[in-house]
Amino acid sequence: MQINPSINGWIEKYINQYANEISHYATEEEFFVGCQNSGLIYGYVVNYHLNSEVDDKKWDTEEKIKVGFLSTLIALYKVQKGKDVEEFIETIIQFYNQISKGKFSFMKMVLPDANSFQKLESIINERLQTNDNIVTKNFTHMVTNAMLFIDVLAFEFYLKNDTISLExxxxxxxxCLALIMLSLNVKIDKSEYDMMLLKMFENSLRYSKVSKINEAEILELIFEGNRTNLESLYLYEVAHMTLLSDGVVYNNEQIFLEDFALKLNLNKISQNTGYELVNFINKYKKELPFFNLNHPVKQFYNNTQDNIGKLVSRNKTRLIKELSESKELVKLLRKSTQHDLSFEEKKKVKKQLLDICKSIPSLTIFLLPGGGLLLPILIKFIPQLLPSAFNENLND
Structure with a gap:
């Protein structure tokens, strides 16, 4: 039976045909190596944790990521619960219900009378933001799909604790964003692309949990709270991926990785899983978006300000209405055009602006994994692109 991941009903077909073929991993480390070999961590799926072949010749990159994402969640469920997949569908929907709490748009897209398979299809479609909007499309390939593994880590926490919070x-x-920025800082010879990313991540984190960007503060954020072994493995891999963006890990970068592995309490065997990345890159470098100079990633950064400006301009009527109901946000935005905001003021701007994004469908891109990267650009454009009536209101 041919499966088309872009047609309704594909999940039910896929599970009926392949659920029993999805690998049973004995440990979290084996599961993680399976995730590396699948390519999901690197945003380029090449296999699906299956013990048999699947005909994916007609699938495009996005469809492969959909199936790879689903298979990874099922494989993790088997590791944690040791059960067949009958209960998986309801469990994963309950998980997304908990992290949504009405704050993410993907749960609003699910029809009340849809069956469980259709509900999960809607959720996965929204997590990958499969639409033709050029801003969303380019952003998806750069950040969202590469950060889908955060969903996997959160699902692991949910399976172990039967609960999870959006926070x-x-x-x-x-x-992850903090670690990428820290790793980029370690690089001695930074490319123009590295500098672009570094600037984006730094601006983003200034609206997050850190008030001043420095190594001690970033490390404190990265090591905050308890971690599972799977999370530690992923954080190590994120650092390794960042440093390998130029294809080479230099001596000072290797020292950083070894020190970071010690801080994560990873043993030598765990660290060696990082070399799966090198093997994967060597095999698929020509296809990997991150290493493809012709991929829209670089073009994305160069065009980001124009694209987000258009996005704001197209939604300015709704934005004016929403902003007019938030006098505190208006005052802070006006102040930000003339003076640096304090850390607490930036947190208020981020929270209130994200609340507005939730109410405007075209702006829900900023609520996706990694969406915080683009928020400072949105903040920059609002005062400039909105009409003079808004600027007059700023003086109230």
Whole structure:
């Protein structure tokens, strides 16, 4: 039976055909190596944790990521619960219900009378933001799909604790963004692309849990709270991926990785899983978006300000209405055009602006994993692109 991941009903077909073929991993480390070999961690899926072959010749990159993401969640469920997948569908929907709490748009897209398979299809479609909007599309390939593994880590926490909070989910994202920035800082020879990313991450984190960007503060954020072994492995891999962006890990970078592994309490065997990345890159470098100079990633950064400006301009009527109901946010935005905001003021701006994004469908891109990266650009454009009536209101 041919499966088309872009047609309704694909999840039910896939599970009926392949659920029993998804690998049973004995340990979290074996599961993580399986995730490396699948490519999901690197945003380029090449296999699906299956003990048999699946015909994916007609699937595009996005469809492969959908199936790879689903298979990874099922494989993790088997590791943690040791059960077949009958209960998986209801469990994963309950998980997304808990982290949503009405704050993410993907749960609002699910029809009340849809069956469980259709509900999960809607959720996965929204997590990958499969639409034709150029801002969303380019952003998806750069950040969202590469950060899908945060969903996997959060699902692991849920399976172990039977509960999860949205804040836990956001903390995982902040840790990854902070680690990428810290790793980029370690590089001696930074490319223009590295500098672009560094600037984006730094601006983003200034609206998050750190008031001043320095190594001690970033490390404190990364190591905040308890970690599972799977999370430690992923954080190590994120650092390794960042440093390998130029294809080479230099001596000072290797020392940083070894020290970071010690801080994560990873043993030598665990650290060796990082070399799966090198093997994967050597095999698929020509196809990997991160290493493809012609991929829209670089073009994305160069065009980001124009694209977000258009996004704001197209939604300015709704934005004016929403902003007019938030006098504190208006005053802070006006102040930000003339003076640096304090850390507490930045946190208020972020919270209130994200609340507005939740109410405007076109702006829900900023609520996706990694969406905080673009928030400072949105903040920059609002006072400039909104009409003079808004600027007059700023003086109230």
């Amino acid at each position: 836990f989910f956001k903390d995982l994202e902040r840790k």
